[in-house]
Amino acid sequence: MNEYLSKVFGNRVFASEYRLPGTAPFYLVNGYTTEKFTLDNSECIIITPTDTSARLPVLKKHYGKICEISGLPCALHLEKLTAGQRENLISDNIPFVSGLQVYLPFWGTVFTAKLNAPREISESMTPTTQLVFLYVFYRLSAGRRINASIVSEELKLPKSTAAKAVQDLCAYGLLKISAAGTNKWISFNGESSDVLNRAMPLMRTPVRKEVWLKSVPNNIPYMLGGIRALSENSMLASNERDGAIVYSGEKAKQLPNDLLICKRDFDDLGGVAAEVWKYEPSLLSDGATVDELSLFVCLKDNEDERVQKELDSIRERFGITEVES
Secondary structure, three states: OHHHHHHHHHHHHHEOOOOOOOOOHHHHHEEEEEEEEEEEEEEEEEEEEEOOOOOHHHHHHHHHHHHHHHOOOOEEEEEOOOOHHHHHHOOOOOOEEEEEEEHHHOOOOOOOOOOOOOOOOOOOOOHHHHHHHHHHHHHHOOOEEEEEHHHHHHHOOHHHHHHHHHHHHHOOOEEEEEEEOOEEEEOOOOOHHHHHHHHHHOOOOOOOEEEEEEEOOOOOOOOOOHHHHHHHOOOOOOOOOEEEEEEEEHHOOOHHHHEEOOOHHHHHHHHHHEEEEOOOOOOOOOOOOOHHHHHHHHOOOOOHHHHHHHHHHHHHHOOOOOOOO
């Protein structure tokens, strides 16, 4: 029980020995073990019957006596409770701890489900988790308040998907959640630059595949990525053989088959290099180019010294020092 309450309340709860006063009836002194728990400045007594077969009406009566004698809030510690017994105790406002169920109204605490097991997270972010991280990073860096509902709405993700991504990012130690009323606000778990450097080894290129086109269709929105995007805000020159224009997976499905060519035809005859991304790039950028951090992840392993020189401006702007995968 001590270990479980410590998991629930963290290092704010402390256990200590407690003995009923000598004037207490013999059947209470011998029939129960007692322990004091302190949460911040609030104390309570957890009482555990030595006779596991004792019936609930008797336990409730003895509970009342111990409350009266100790002068402190008390709670019954019972190994097992049926649903009916649990409802009976709650209806009579009798606090209890049973297995992984907690009802401690004097501490404003009600848990009726198991504690979440430690989240199993992969060695790298999923594309959705990476999208959520970058979105949250940009918004928090701009001073905006963010919660999972806002993430879901603005990224057009199911609420359960957005919530899971945020939970995974908390499990990675990048974000944390703080409650304020009914809202659960997201914040950095540390300085923003430190968080970003810890996130970098977990992020992967958003490029799902490369495709080559005879020309750019006019009716399908795209963004500039790769070296073409990097050259937009730098002195780096690009040509038609440099990647790339970027489509999300959904938009790539709209590409006409008669515009698609193979890599050999592209090399021999020219055309347009394109990338299909694992997430929608326009969700992270309002301009014509993809967002800088996604671009950085795409190009950070590029061996061209000209590219690395231009990426240095992104490194400096965001305080990136760790780029190893």
